[in-house]
Amino acid sequence: MTRMTRVLAALLPLVLLCGCWDVRDINKRYLPVVMGITKGKHADYSITLQIPSVIGKTQILQQEADSISKALDLIRTKAEKHVDLLHLRLFLISEEMAKSGLEDVMDFAIRANDISIKGMVAIVTGDFDKTLHHQISPTPEISSYDYFSEESGWTPNVSIVRIWEAFKGSQSYTEDLAYPIVHMGTDTLYDFRGSAIMKKNKMVGSMTPEQTLIYNIFLEKYTGGTIEAAKDTTVIIKKAKMRHHKSWTASGPQLKSDVYLDVAVTENKRNLSNRQIAEEIRLLIDEKGDEIVAKMRGLDSDFLGVGQIFRPTMNERQIKEWKTKWFPQLKFELSVKVNIRDNIYFKEGRQR
Amino acid sequence: MSKRLLGALFVQIHLAAILSFYATKVIETTSSGHWEAIAIGCLLELLLAWLYLKGLSAFPGRHIGEIIRETVGAWAARALLLPFVAFLFFYVILQSRYQLVKINIVMLPSTPLWAVLMLYMALPIYAAVKGIQTIARLGAALFLSFMPFVVFSMFISYSNFEWRNIFPVWRSDPAFLAQPSFYTSLFAFSGFLFLGMVSSRKPVKLRKLWPAMALVTVFQFASVYVPLLIFGQETAARFQYPVTMASDTVDLEWVIFDWLPTFSVVSSSALGIVESSVRIWMILTLLRKLYLPMGDKWLAGLVGIAMFFLSLRIHGMQMLDRFFALSATLCLYSMIVLPLVLALLGRYKRRSSG
Structure with missing residues (x-):
């Protein structure tokens, strides 16, 4: 008898625990x-x-x-x-x-x-x-x-x-x-x-999509995108690294950010030398970067997450006041350093 | 009980609290420098556990109910231990209720609460009747099968960590000590009290427990800092179940991992069952020894039914929070007064015999 009840008690969870409460088939x-x-x-x-x-x-x-x-x-x-x-x-x-x-x-x-x-x-x-x-x-x-x-x-x-x-x-x-x-x-x-x-x-x-690419580079959310540098040259970005130099003076926060890009040349119709390509890309990204920074200023939105970069140096009150008080005072400079890693199967281009 | 089983049980009892309400309470306590609140709790537990074990080592083979009864008399023991029993009783109710709501939200939204609660109560009651040896073995089995899930569900979200969210790290004013939620967070440190109930012949040494304590400390820090690193303080403070939320931020294409919070909930509720078993077993042992000399099964049934109905009487999260805050006094009493009493009794006994 006791054995019987035990077996029944052990079987009871099978009914209770099958997860069939109000179940709906797929x-x-x-x-x-x-x-x-x-x-x-x-x-x-x-x-x-x-x-x-x-x-x-x-x-x-x-x-x-x-x-x-x-x-x-x-x-x-x-x-x-x-x-x-x-x-x-x-x-x-x-x-x-x-x-x-x-x-x-x-x-x-x-x-x-x-x-x-x-x-x-x-x-x-x-x-x-x-x-x-x-x-x-x-x-x-x-x-x-x-x-x-x-x-x-x-x-x-x-x-x-x-x-x-x-x-x-x-x-x-x-x-x-x-x-x-x-x-x-x-x-x-x-x-x-x-x-x-x-x-x-x-x-x-x-x-724009081009600006978004630069934005993604800035956030280091990034793997291999293509940039059309000039009319006839295109590069693929192999590695992007950011380095931020921050300082907090009496006039407010200051940030100097360097973008380091490792790129490979995927198209080079004019046969430019690597130095020329690097310069062109640098100018292009500088320009896009300036556009983004101008947007950030104009719209008063910290979508680049600059506040996060300054977070380690701020105290709790400054963190709370960041968007209203400190962000509008921010001085921000972006500079780009481009390194051409390789030309894939080719040697460096030379202008004929 | 072997040292290893004891260590595993020690870890599980702490982990159950850590995975349920601990992170929420700590994040509620302060808006910066969370590690200070955690560290204070850890050091407090270390100190109290040391006192407690010191006292216990003078009385090998006895549990605290017997020790206090034999040295200061039955009525004094009843008075001293009543808040402790009450604390354990309410703790099991609150903890199971907290888990219950989480299970209801994440896994079983249409199952009635009482059905889940019945299971959640029946298992620990049954285990408690069987005694601590059985619980320890059950715990060992669960330890092996659930620890990987606990670690997995907690650290899977590492790819979303944003280390800058850790700042501001320092907090110079100890204003958080005035917060009630700080004292509720101390519930998670009350786990060492069960060591006084296992009545082992060879005294448990704190030195032998340090791997377990270190592991517990790691999880205490992780459970608070994982959600903080992912969401940031401002956002994490708004969540009722930050650890479970944190495990939901990972997108893995593999279909079993589609609903990651279930891993977190399943492992934390399994640990919750082990913890409740131990606490109910403590309640039963003390009740039988000091208050109600009844058969184990009857007593367990009585306690179980009382807990079940009281738990169902809690209507909402606000009420639960209020009860948590109220029973914090019982918790503090048990955590501080009991070790002190035991240490004094131990000292007295050593003096008088030596």
């Missing part, structure tokens, strides 16, 4: 991978979910409501299957929405316990609805977030921002961020259109 679920958020026509938000299906088409569910969770709730109500956000990996936000502030979007994305905070954020310029409904000839294995995945189609031209980074950027005392901007592509899903410069959680300006 074929009874929608698993969206992309969420589009924009301002609605009749309500505050319009939410779009892209759900890949086995036949290679993307199903789209859309709903307007005054809060994101309410919109999702309404989508769940009208959907035939259970909508499960576990695999949501990309948030596409309209430019209009980004300009009016993303505080509630961030808050929702972090708070929602079924959304992983490693999902990515991008801003869509141009027609938002068209971009989200845009489909290219069906290749079932392509999902739109592959575009941003470092293990897949990402290139250093594109800045990637994850939800937790975006949230961190909006909370941090000492840095701002730049989100990638995409546009509906012609032969692919998206075209890259540069980066959106954020200030706290509002979009205040944008950078």
